[in-house]
Amino acid sequence: MSAQVAATDPGRRANRSWGAHIARLVDRWAVPVFTVLAIGYLVLPIAVMILFSFNDPPGKFNFVWGELSLDAWLNPLGRLGLASALGTSLMVAFSATIVATVLGTMIALGLERYRFRLRGATETFILIPLATPEIVMGASLLTLFVGTAQEPFQTLTGGLFFPLGTQTILIAHILFCISFVVVTVRARVAGFPRHLEEAAMDLGANEWVTFWKVTFPLIFPGIMAAALLAFSLSIDDFIVTNFTAGTSNTFPIWVWASIRNNLPPQVHVIGTIIFTTAVALVAVSTFRSLWIERKAARYRAEP
């Protein structure tokens, strides 16, 4: 109907082309503009965190902007217990990353390269912890650890699990990192060029040598990505840690405890440092793999 009207009435036609113009503009710009806004929404709290690390708050709580100050940056650990909490966090994160990366990589290799009974079941088994809410994971670990406080378990376990402490935090962090490592490494192992290994074997290398000289260097970027993920999961974890920490402090636990009484800008400083370090590491590893890819492409082009 509108087409008939448009054909007879020049005013309507101008109107319609104006409408079409808007439609074209919306079509072109709506999605990109929305994307930029949504990304802005995602990074806004990070920007606020960085900004408020330069704040000199009017009260004890760093919730309201006072004035620009470098005090917190010049004295990032100048709060009671903050340094030791951060130390525990780093130590747990390093140890958990190493153990979880080794165990997870082994599982990933086993699942990806071999066909065996129970393979499907194991796959599901590995995925369940990923889908478990952290609160359930923390609560169940707490129940287990407290359960070992009763005799005869206390003697049997040598008091390893009770009282709670750094060791129980470490156990929990390794647990929730393993599944993430498996998934990340598997994604990289999946497209692995098997003929390179066969070539190495044909040239007389045994399985052990083939693994360390061929397989490992090729999947190393995947392992590094997994380790990085595990590290940032561990150092930022709060919920599971809150259940398994007992009286010991990690950085997030220290922050949680301090929210009630005061919230110094030092918290934002350390958060900013952790964030920038992680981002820098990701950037370095990304550029490194891009660089290697480019070199390989050039090598293929002119042998």
Added chain:
Amino acid sequence: MTSPQRARRRPTRRQLAPYLLLAPGCLWLTLFFVLPNIQMFLMSLSEGSVKQGFELTWAWSNYTEAIARFQRQFGNSLLFGGLATLTCFLVGYPLAYGIAFRGGRFKNLLLFLVIAPFFTSFLLRTISWKIILGERGPFLSLIHGLGIVPDNFSILGTPLAVVAGLTYEFLPFMVLPLYVALEKIDRRLVEAAQDLYAGPWRPGGAVLGALSGAALALISMSVLGYLPLDRAADVASGLVTVALIGGALGALVGWFLISQSFIRVIWPLSLPGVFAGSILCFIPAIGDYVNVELLGNPKTQMIGNVIQNRFLSQNDYPTAAALSFMLMAGILVALFFYARFLGTDELTAAARV
């Protein structure tokens, strides 16, 4: 070593290899994931206290009492978790679409920015929201300055703040599987649809948009408690206003942005991503308690707050164990059906990004 011997030994080693590779990690998962959950189940049927020790008495009443007593918190968890998943979808789908189809050479950068929040503690991110939404924060100053809300309007300490916090926290979990699903779509299918005269979908898109916009506005207003339920006249006018605003916005979006090739090609092909993203948002969202603690008030408590409080402050282990076991069991059942009908591929797709 003679060759027949070697031929016999080789296969056994190859058969053993996967089990040896899997054993240490799976042992860890069994000891510290399966065993604790069994222990938690037993604890949920026990009676006693920390001082006197717990005794397994098969007290199923722990469950019935917990459900009766914490009905409201269960309700809050489902409502807030569901609403947050819905908002994550509404924000996440266009975002994932934008990155996958319009990202161009910025694709990797945009994806990196989507996961950037993972590199800060979510405690600090939630504190940032407390700053932004706070009484003297930039957001409230702005809308008070514009005069569009009454003077005593605040966001912190309301269900809105909790849902907003949950939405923010779990948005990347929605975007990543959606992106993977959208990215996989063969662009030639869209071109083929356009060649076959798939154009704008004007009346249909507008009607669909208007209806869903109105429904969404009504649901969110009633769940967030902004509708005064005591005076019937207010309710009617409030409902009409809200539905009209939501409907108008939805109609605009539908009119301009929903094409036939989208509704017939892209949307059906992206459904696996929608399901995976929703489940990855909803499951952690219903177990969350930090957002309520920092952004909500005692009335907005979710089931996570009760579990946390019972375990860590009141030492009421059996009730807390019953509550978290119910959470775990519900999620296992949901996951079972999900994996049964849709497979587990999409859930781990995010790692491939």
